[in-house]
Amino acid sequence: MKVTVFGIGYVGLVQAAVLAEVGHDVVCVDVDQNKVDNLEKGIIPIYEPGLTPLVKSNFEAGRVVFTTDAEKGVKHGDLVFIAVGTPPDEDGSADLKYVLAVAQTIAMHMQAHKIIINKSTVPVGTADRVTAKVTEVLADLQKSVSFDVVSNPEFLKEGAAVADCMRPDRIILGTSSERSEKKLRELYAPFNRNHDKIIVMDVRSAELTKYAANCMLATKISFMNEIANLAELFGADVENVRKGIGSDPRIGYQFIYPGCGYGGSCFPKDVQALVRSAKGVGYQAKVLEAVEAVNYRQKEKLFDYIMRYYKNDVAGKTIALWGLSFKPNTDDMREASSRVLMEKLWEQGARVQAYDPEAMEETQRIYAGQDRLSLMGTKEAALNGADCLVICTEWQAFRAPDFELIKSKIADPVIFDGRNLFEPALISEYGLHYYGIGRGQSIVQAI
Ligand code: UDX
Numbered sequence: 229m230k231v232t233v234f235g236i237g238y239v240g241l242v243q244a245a246v247l248a249e250v251g252h253d254v255v256c257v258d259v260d261q262n263k264v265d266n267l268e269k270g271i272i273p274i275y276e277p278g279l280t281p282l283v284k285s286n287f288e289a290g291r292v293v294f295t296t297d298a299e300k301g302v303k304h305g306d307l308v309f310i311a312v313g314t315p316p317d318e319d320g321s322a323d324l325k326y327v328l329a330v331a332q333t334i335a336m337h338m339q340a341h342k343i344i345i346n347k348s349t350v351p352v353g354t355a356d357r358v359t360a361k362v363t364e365v366l367a368d369l370q371k372s373v374s375f376d377v378v379s380n381p382e383f384l385k386e387g388a389a390v391a392d393c394m395r396p397d398r399i400i401l402g403t404s405s406e407r408s409e410k411k412l413r414e415l416y417a418p419f420n421r422n423h424d425k426i427i428v429m430d431v432r433s434a435e436l437t438k439y440a441a442n443c444m445l446a447t448k449i450s451f452m453n454e455i456a457n458l459a460e461l462f463g464a465d466v467e468n469v470r471k472g473i474g475s476d477p478r479i480g481y482q483f484i485y486p487g488c489g490y491g492g493s494c495f496p497k498d499v500q501a502l503v504r505s506a507k508g509v510g511y512q513a514k515v516l517e518a519v520e521a522v523n524y525r526q527k528e529k530l531f532d533y534i535m536r537y538y539k540n541d542v543a544g545k546t547i548a549l550w551g552l553s554f555k556p557n558t559d560d561m562r563e564a565s566s567r568v569l570m571e572k573l574w575e576q577g578a579r580v581q582a583y584d585p586e587a588m589e590e591t592q593r594i595y596a597g598q599d600r601l602s603l604m605g606t607k608e609a610a611l612n613g614a615d616c617l618v619i620c621t622e623w624q625a626f627r628a629p630d631f632e633l634i635k636s637k638i639a640d641p642v643i644f645d646g647r648n649l650f651e652p653a654l655i656s657e658y659g660l661h662y663y664g665i666g667r668g669q670s671i672v673q674a675i
Contacts, residue, residue, distance in 0.1 A: 229253070229415055232305030234330045236263055236294065238274060238389065238493070239347055239382045240311030245282045246393040248291035250418035256294045257301035264294045275559040275586050278390040302337035307415060310358070311347040311382075320500035321508075322351050331358040334375075335365035342375045343408045347382050349438050349498060351505045355379050355402065355431040378403040378412065379431045381438035386492065387557030394419065399426045402434020442498040443516055448483040449490045450522040456486035456666025457526075466666030467648060486665045488620060488646030489527035491554030491563035496523070527568040530618055530646045533663050534573070537616070537642060543577030548614035548638065550607050551621025551647075552584035552591050559586040561594060565646060566620040574600045583610040585623050611637035622647040631658040 229252050233244040236258040248254045258264055263273055270284045286292045295301060302308065312326040327348055334344060344362065346355055355377045362375055379402030384392040399416050403409055409428055413420070420426055429437070452470065459466040466486050474481035490496070499520050506513035534542060554564035561567065564587075570580050579600045582591065588603045595601050604610040607626065611617065616638055619626060627649055635641055635658055642661040643650075655662040 229307065229411075230305050231255070231307045231309065231415070232257060232301045233309040233311055233347075234258075234298075234301065234333075235310065235312035235326070235348070236260075236267065236273070237311065237313055238276075238386070239384065240309065241267075241272070241274070241283065242276065242279060242384060242389045242393050243309065243311060243347060243382065244292055245279065245286055246390065246419075247415070248286035248289075249282060249394075251291070252415065253304075254286075254292040255301050255304040256292060257296065257298055258294070259296060261296050264296055267294045276389050277387065277557060282390060298333045299337045302334050302342070303339070305342070306340075307343045307345060307411060308334055309345045309347045309380075314348050314350055314497075314501075316497050316500060319504060321504040322349070322497070322501045324350065324354060324357065327354065328357065328361050331361040332365050335362040335371075336369065338366075338371075338373050338375065340373065342373075343411055344375055344377045345380045345412075346377065346435075347380055349381060349442075349494070349501075350379075350435060351501060352432050352435040352439075354435060376403065376405045376408045377431070378405075378408050379434035380412065381434060383438075383441060386560055387555060396425060400434050400437055401426060401428045402431040402437075403428065404430055439498055439502045442494050443502055443519070445483050446490055446495040446499050446523070447515065447519045449485070449487075449495075450519040450526070452484045452486045453489070453526045453665070454522055459666040464666075467664075486648065487526075487622075488530050488565040488569070488665065489523045491527075491565055492560060493562045496520075496563045499523075527565045528572065529665060530565070530569050530620070530644050531572040533644050534616070534618065535576075537640075537644075537663075541576075542573060545578045545615045546613055547573055547578055547580050548610045548617045549580050549582040550584075550610065550617065550619045550626050551623055552582055553587035553621050556621055556623045557586075559584075559590045561587055561590045564620070567594075569618065569620060569646075570595075570601065574598065581610045581612070581614055583607045584621065585625055608633065608637070615639045616642045616644065618644045618646070619649060620646050622649055631655065631660060634658075635660055 231247055231252050232255045233240045234257050236256050244254045244256045272280045272283055310327055310330045312330055314322040317323040359377045381400055401412050456466040470484055473479050474484055499516050503513050503516050552566045554560055573580055581602045581604055583604045641659055645664045648664040652662045652667050
């Protein structure tokens with residue numbers, strides 16, 4: 229099928245590559261010429277396991293092309309995806325200017341029926357706004373062309389985006405048009421094996437489903453972080469509590485890992501956006517406000533531990549930091565907990581020596597000129613001359629470190645672990661103090 233994808237960001241690029249892989253004929257449009265040039269050379273703008281070979285092979289086979297030519301893009305696709313960004317504006321609402329600009333572009337160039345598919349995470353009511361925009365532009369141009377706007381939210385996880393797209397749990401189609409449903413069923417048929425994963429519903433419910441899914445997951449995390457904080461004060465170990473409650477299938481083991489807060493491009497933005505859109509319809513989303521507030525506080529947790537340990541004086545200290553990205557297997561630094569920690573430490577006059585397997589270039593870009601940050605080539609090098617070690621991201625490479633080496637390199641024998649990677653009893657055998665999130669041996673109790 230002929231498909232066009234507007235927006236070669238995370239969602240758009242993965243979607244395009246996966247659709248091309250199963251044989252669809254895909255044109256990707258972006259306003260960034262540099263990005264297009266790089267993709268044609270096989271340079272992929274993001275780090276995502278499996279994506280580079282997928283894009284390269286499909287580009288070489290001619291199944292996916294990249295262009296800045298919007299007119300060519302609109303003419304090509306019977307199905308036109310909108311996968312551009314919806315960054316939060318000042319008050320946290322999703323900013324729809326890019327989505328509506330694409331809608332306008334589509335309307336300007338379309339000459340035959342188009343199915344316009346919203347893939348970006350957009351507030352409830354956006355499909356109606358896209359419909360209104362296209363209708364308005366068509367009227368201005370005195371064109372009479374039919375179209376339909378469908379909501380088809382994406383549920384991929386960074387670090388597992390290709391796999392998630394290839395084997396989705398569900399495919400949500402928000403449309404009341406039989407014609408569009410039929411076309412989209414055909415488009416997604418290669419991914420809809422074993423059992424029917426397609427769930428068809430009205431547009432607004434589909435739009436809300438996306439927010440509800442992310443907000444539910446964020447709620448699980450903030451809830452668990454709250455329990456971790458209580459465990460710390462009660463002298464309990466949240467890791468035991470986690471196993472204890474996860475064994476109830478109604479709760480489940482997933483997304484109940486306590487830590488130094490959730491980050492990334494979705495949870496913080498989507499929780500905030502739903503709180504804002506709730507306000508817009510006169511409703512105070514109290515649970516979601518609390519989810520956000522707890523996460524905000526949780527991101528300061530490691531800093532609080534360090535300040536407690538050093539009796540509120542870290543000026544001149546060097547903190548070794550393992551893990552910068554908001555989660556493993558990505559170089560994405562958006563809303564990463566490491567940023568809150570580093571910025572607070574710098575404010576207090578401490579230095580940070582950091583290592584991350586993928587996110588150092590991105591960190592360098594964000595904090596260019598920050599002389600209290602040194603990016604080190606290995607996790608061991610990050611320990612050189614450091615006073616203590618802090619872990620912000622659970623990369624596999626951090627799970628079985630040489631504790632003797634750590635102890636020999638850091639001045640104070642202490643690890644602050646924002647992802648609860650280790651067993652406190654094991655670490656103490658090496659003569660190291662260990663402070664995880666909500667573990668029995670709490671820093672709140674100890675210091
Ligand atoms: C998320 C959703 O999972 C995905 O379905 C949606 O399409 C986009 O948003 P992503 O942001 O890539 O995906 O990352 P995810 O793996 O969900 O992790 C988000 C954050 O939550 C990370 O900072 C992670 O460290 C944190 N997290 C996750 C926890 O703190 N505890 C957990 O138990 C799980």
